[in-house]
Amino acid sequence: MTPTLYRPILDNAVNGVTILVHTAAEPEAVIGSVRGEMRRIDSGLVLYQVRTMAEHVGRATADRQFTTLLFTVFAALAVLLAAVGLYGMVAYAVSQRTAEIGVRMALGATRADVSRLVVMQGLRPAAIGIVLGLVAAAFASRLLTTLLFNVAPLDPLTFSAVPPLLLAVAGLASYLPARRAVRLDPTIALRTE
Numbered sequence: 001m002t003p004t005l006y007r008p009i010l011d012n013a014v015n016g017v018t019i020l021v022h023t024a025a026e027p028e029a030v031i032g033s034v035r036g037e038m039r040r041i042d043s044g045l046v047l048y049q050v051r052t053m054a055e056h057v058g059r060a061t062a063d064r065q066f067t068t069l070l071f072t073v074f075a076a077l078a079v080l081l082a083a084v085g086l087y088g089m090v091a092y093a094v095s096q097r098t099a100e101i102g103v104r105m106a107l108g109a110t111r112a113d114v115s116r117l118v119v120m121q122g123l124r125p126a127a128i129g130i131v132l133g134l135v136a137a138a139f140a141s142r143l144l145t146t147l148l149f150n151v152a153p154l155d156p157l158t159f160s161a162v163p164p165l166l167l168a169v170a171g172l173a174s175y176l177p178a179r180r181a182v183r184l185d186p187t188i189a190l191r192t193e
Contacts, residue, residue, distance in 0.1 A: 020053070027052040067147065079169055087173040090122040094177045102186040111182040118181045122174025123167065130163050 023030045031050055038047050051059075094101070101114055109117075141153040151158075 061149070064147065064149065079166070083169050083173040086122050086126060086170055087176060090118060090174045091177040091180070093121055094118055094181045098184065101181050101184055105184065106186040114182050115175075115178040118178035119171060119174040122177075123170055126167060126170030126174075130166050133166075134159065134163065 021027075021030060021034055034050075035047050038045050101117075104114060104117075137159070138154060141155075145153050
């Protein structure tokens with residue numbers, strides 16, 4: 001058995017003492033009993049900042065929760081900006097390739113062919129970016145392990161759920177210009193050239 005030394009609480013109490021009470025009942029129901037027992041031990045003891053363990057843990061992790069919220073907000077903004085940028089790039093490319101799309105449609109390309117061409121133009125750089133991002137995230141997650149709570153650095157759920165989500169965002173950003181491209185009238189598109 002490990003030797004244990006018990007010292008009176010007041011010998012160590014410089015700025016106060018924290019006492020934890022483990023109970024099977026609801027914590028709020030026991031507070032009155034604890035206050036009464038403390039008064040019985042020493043009527044001069046002041047009991048303040050009574051909180052449940054959940055409140056205590058919540059205060060202790062508030063900074064990390066705020067940091068996580070900021071990371072989440074900035075990540076959402078980054079995805080939104082990437083989607084808008086990808087949409088702009090693909091829409092500009094469609095406007096520059098109007099004559100080519102008109103020629104393809106005049107030569108028999110179906111709406112599905114044109115749509116696939118335009119969507120792939122947006123998905124290709126997105127797929128390359130996702131692969132490079134996964135590699136960078138695998139390395140960066142090792143550096144961020146101090147910010148992770150109950151999450152493995154190479155969390156399989158995150159690494160398997162995020163790429164399809166990003167591809168879906170890129171697909172949607174590319175789909176909107178593709179819809180505009182398939183509605184082109186080949187004769188009008190060829191006249192502009």
